[in-house]
Amino acid sequence: MSxxxxxxxxxxxxxxxxxxxxxxxxxxxxxDGYDATGVRxxxxxxxxxxxxxxxxxxxxxxxxxxxxxGAGAEVAAGATAGVGTGAAAGxGAGAEEAGxxxxxxxxxxxxxxxxxxxxxxxxxxxxxxxxxxxxSGHEDxxxxxxxxxxxxxxxxxAAVSPGPDRELRAELLSAWLLGIGVARSVIRTPRLAExxxxxxxxxxxxxxxxxxxxxxxxxxxxxxxxxxxx
Amino acid sequence: MSxxxxxxxxxxxxxxxxxxxxxxxxxxxxxDGYDATGVRxxxxxxxxxxxxxxxxxxxxxxxxxxxxxGAGAEVAAGATAGVGTGAAAGxGAGAEEAGxxxxxxxxxxxxxxxxxxxxxxxxxxxxxxxxxxxxSGHEDxxxxxxxxxxxxxxxxxAAVSPGPDRELRAELLSAWLLGIGVARSVIRTPRLAExxxxxxxxxxxxxxxxxxxxxxxxxxxxxxxxxxxx
DNA sequence: CAGGAAAGTCATCGACTGATGACTCTGCTG
DNA sequence: CAGCAGAGTCATCAGTCGATGACTTTCCTG
Numbered sequence: 001m002s003x004x005x006x007x008x009x010x011x012x013x014x015x016x017x018x019x020x021x022x023x024x025x026x027x028x029x030x031x032d033g034y035d036a037t038g039v040r041x042x043x044x045x046x047x048x049x050x051x052x053x054x055x056x057x058x059x060x061x062x063x064x065x066x067x068x069x070g071a072g073a074e075v076a077a078g079a080t081a082g083v084g085t086g087a088a089a090g091x092g093a094g095a096e097e098a099g100x101x102x103x104x105x106x107x108x109x110x111x112x113x114x115x116x117x118x119x120x121x122x123x124x125x126x127x128x129x130x131x132x133x134x135x136s137g138h139e140d141x142x143x144x145x146x147x148x149x150x151x152x153x154x155x156x157x158a159a160v161s162p163g164p165d166r167e168l169r170a171e172l173l174s175a176w177l178l179g180i181g182v183a184r185s186v187i188r189t190p191r192l193a194e195x196x197x198x199x200x201x202x203x204x205x206x207x208x209x210x211x212x213x214x215x216x217x218x219x220x221x222x223x224x225x226x227x228x229x230x
Numbered sequence: 231m232s233x234x235x236x237x238x239x240x241x242x243x244x245x246x247x248x249x250x251x252x253x254x255x256x257x258x259x260x261x262d263g264y265d266a267t268g269v270r271x272x273x274x275x276x277x278x279x280x281x282x283x284x285x286x287x288x289x290x291x292x293x294x295x296x297x298x299x300g301a302g303a304e305v306a307a308g309a310t311a312g313v314g315t316g317a318a319a320g321x322g323a324g325a326e327e328a329g330x331x332x333x334x335x336x337x338x339x340x341x342x343x344x345x346x347x348x349x350x351x352x353x354x355x356x357x358x359x360x361x362x363x364x365x366s367g368h369e370d371x372x373x374x375x376x377x378x379x380x381x382x383x384x385x386x387x388a389a390v391s392p393g394p395d396r397e398l399r400a401e402l403l404s405a406w407l408l409g410i411g412v413a414r415s416v417i418r419t420p421r422l423a424e425x426x427x428x429x430x431x432x433x434x435x436x437x438x439x440x441x442x443x444x445x446x447x448x449x450x451x452x453x454x455x456x457x458x459x460x
Numbered sequence: 461c462a463g464g465a466a467a468g469t470c471a472t473c474g475a476c477t478g479a480t481g482a483c484t485c486t487g488c489t490g
Numbered sequence: 491c492a493g494c495a496g497a498g499t500c501a502t503c504a505g506t507c508g509a510t511g512a513c514t515t516t517c518c519t520g
Contacts, residue, residue, distance in 0.1 A: 012467050012516060033367045035265040045517065049469050054509060136416050137263045137364060146417050171413060172433060173420040177258065178417075180410020183401060186366050187376050187408075189384065192401040204403060207437055242486060242497050271479065279499050284479060464520090477506075484499070487491090488514070 030131035031124035071128035079152040108208035117197040130181040161212040260361035261354035301358035311383040338438035347427040360411040391442040
């Protein structure tokens, strides 16, 4: 339904057909998840016979692996090169001229924008990580997800964070980014689902700075922290 | 594998068999998701014929609906009655004597403990929300998830938060809780997956207090301001 | 134009899914 | 003991899934 089929019988082109199948699979997997996506659906989107999927990719699993590898590469490329350049980010929000003072301090905001405002129309409108989460029942998806999140989010956030426990704090912030994506597009929490980048940025920037820059927060508020644990 | 089958042919008891099927389904759905769970699997766990599932629940969908309704009720009951009483929370961490100072200020920490330290062994060891997320491909699951999260998390967090935008801030905190659960059990981020409640509580308490108590943070820092904290 | 490599199609397989209805067996009651 | 209501089982259906291999059609090349 997404790809309008042309009346012409589609000129034979191995590379183009393969790419079209890959794009259709990317969209389907992102929107419906691995299990709910059938090989016949993907082929129907492109307008070819389902057998071509196996001809070009070997199996549904391998097609999925190729899709997720591409998604991971795309996110990783953006995360490493995006900060400071501001490339490939402008979608809905208007605030694009982020101060290019240092770059490192902008990383959390750049990740937030990538999560809520970037153009992920190739992935059913969601950040690839959230889309990949739909297929988390499969080992391949989880492995890719863990590796890509650690590489793209945690490692870089930890790199701009001083003090001990900086990995834990980086993972906490990564978890927040992920949770925001899930809440917006999967659960559709009313207020958050319609918020744009400009509305979330102040809160996120303040807390990200606090979390990343402060090694060990105030440990005195033991109102109900387990004091006798250790 | 989870339910040890007794060698005796299982005395006939409609209520007990129904309850056993429900428990087995809860575990399977939580661990593997709706699609990956077969009616035959559930019946095999209990040791009865798959046809009994349809006899007692009508369809797989209705069985799933009953499971999720129970999960939602369990979470909601804990969220409404748990703060101040500290009931049904002690699992891994030993501290149960929550400071009964006010109750409202403890809500975020209570939710965190419920997410990372409560005994959810009936749900494959994960918070029901995270478990339910595995079946998010189905409308029923998403509806339940949205309703329960709004009722159990957002509404109560917004109730203890002053000022404008308190719903958005409550949803942001709810998203963080959700993201922490996903990162810990689905993605298995290394540092966060092994952290316990005591390790996370200081960070979470500080940021939750900041997010909930401050109506609108500094709105000028769209780029980066770690300075205008307090 | 002739031929062949390759792009694409067709029919079909075997396994598995949720679901149905007729059946058997158990255990309580009179 | 007889009988009956109902708990549990069996065989089976219709549909879908991923996957395979033989087939047909296209298009480039000589």
